[in-house]
Amino acid sequence: MSQAATVHSMVEPAETPLTPESWGKLGMWIFLAGDAVGFGTLLAAYGAMRATSGDWPNPYSVLGINLTAAMTFLLICSSVTMVKALEWLGNGDRARAKVYLFFTALGGAIFVSLQAYEWSHLIHRGLHINGNPWGAALFGTSFFIVTGFHGLHVTGGVIYLVAMIRYVTNRPQPAASYNAVEITGLYWHFVDLVWIMVFTFMYLL
Amino acid sequence: MATAATTHKHPNYMAIFWYLAILTVVELAVIFMPLGKFTIGALLCALALGKASLVAMYFMHLRFETRTLGLVAVTPLAIATLLVFLLLPDGFAVVHQTAEKKAAVSTEQPKH
Numbered sequence: 001m002s003q004a005a006t007v008h009s010m011v012e013p014a015e016t017p018l019t020p021e022s023w024g025k026l027g028m029w030i031f032l033a034g035d036a037v038g039f040g041t042l043l044a045a046y047g048a049m050r051a052t053s054g055d056w057p058n059p060y061s062v063l064g065i066n067l068t069a070a071m072t073f074l075l076i077c078s079s080v081t082m083v084k085a086l087e088w089l090g091n092g093d094r095a096r097a098k099v100y101l102f103f104t105a106l107g108g109a110i111f112v113s114l115q116a117y118e119w120s121h122l123i124h125r126g127l128h129i130n131g132n133p134w135g136a137a138l139f140g141t142s143f144f145i146v147t148g149f150h151g152l153h154v155t156g157g158v159i160y161l162v163a164m165i166r167y168v169t170n171r172p173q174p175a176a177s178y179n180a181v182e183i184t185g186l187y188w189h190f191v192d193l194v195w196i197m198v199f200t201f202m203y204l205l
Numbered sequence: 206m207a208t209a210a211t212t213h214k215h216p217n218y219m220a221i222f223w224y225l226a227i228l229t230v231v232e233l234a235v236i237f238m239p240l241g242k243f244t245i246g247a248l249l250c251a252l253a254l255g256k257a258s259l260v261a262m263y264f265m266h267l268r269f270e271t272r273t274l275g276l277v278a279v280t281p282l283a284i285a286t287l288l289v290f291l292l293l294p295d296g297f298a299v300v301h302q303t304a305e306k307k308a309a310v311s312t313e314q315p316k317h
Contacts, residue, residue, distance in 0.1 A: 021270075021271060025270075025274065026273060026274065026277070029274050029277045029278060030277055032278075033277050033278065033280050033281045034281075036281035036285075037281045037284055037285070040281060040284065040285040040288060041288065044285065044288045044289060044292055047289075047292070047296075048292045048295060048296055051296040051299070051300065052295070052296055052299040052300070054303060060236065065233070065236075069229065069233055072229055073226065073229060076222065076225045076226060076229070077222075079222075079260065079264050080218055080219070080221075080222045082264075083218045083264055084218065087215055087218070090215070182266075185264070185265070186265055189260050189261075189264040189265045190265070192260055192264075193257045193260045193261060193265075196253055196256045196257050196260065197253055197257060199253075200232065200249050200250070200252070200253035201253075204232060204233075204235075204236060204249050205246055205249055205250075
């Protein structure tokens with residue numbers, strides 16, 4: 001027993017060609033893969049409900065796309081500010097990295113605010129979670145569930161980004177927070193990626 | 206770890222941004238094109254997948270990562286593809302039934 005324990009303590013951490021460069025990054029990727037399955041299931045369910053419904057409203061004419069197209073552009077811009085924040089941190093400029101992290105969080109906050117505006121506008125026009133004047137009741141149900149689930153992710157992302165500004169502030173060495181900011185970026189870009197899918201499947205198609 | 210991370214290649218992020226912006230404009234233009242419903246749907250799906258790949262490959266650095274992360278990222282895609290094939294038979298069955306009902310109604314109408 002004691003011999004086994006001694007041998008065990010001498011064993012190096014297992015390194016294989018598949019060992020990731022950062023375990024934190026691998027952890028975030030596994031979380032995102034699970035989350036992607038969640039969103040994938042929601043969108044697949046949306047597709048199945050729409051395909052089997054006889055009176056599914058035309059999303060493009062009911063929802064409108066001008067505001068959401070602007071929201072899509074805003075999220076793409078916030079992804080750029082996120083990569084710029086990481087780039088500046090890699091160059092050792094913590095102050096600029098924090099400014100770009102702030103812009104990213106601001107982009108997310110504006111996105112959620114625009115979504116709240118869009119929701120209130122649609123609810124006012126009669127789109128409810130349990131029915132609407134245009135056709136299948138499930139149209140409203142799926143719309144609010146999918147966009148709401150995504151909106152919650154953006155809200156979580158904004159909180160995460162604000163926490164990261166504090167994280168970077170508390171670490172004088174830029175290299176000390178690089179990995180954590182890169183992991184935050186993975187989450188933020190994923191939220192952008194999901195919106196690309198939601199925008200296409202729920203608004204354009 | 207962080208020093209290893211900083212040695213990552215940084216792609217031209219602004220070029221990726223412009224690709225994404227242009228693809229979004231193309232998506233909006235596709236809706237108004239005088240094409241069939243199926244063609245528009247296929248084009249929109251292809252454009253969305255293209256945009257998502259750009260984000261994953263360059264913004265999420267998947268192109269410069271190890272095989273492990275690539276495998277993790279591909280898994281949900283495989284599951285989603287499987288899910289589509291699992292749901293398709295149900296969709297076809299309902300569409301088929303609806304068509305049959307409509308056909309039955311149209312053949313019954315002349316009797317009345």
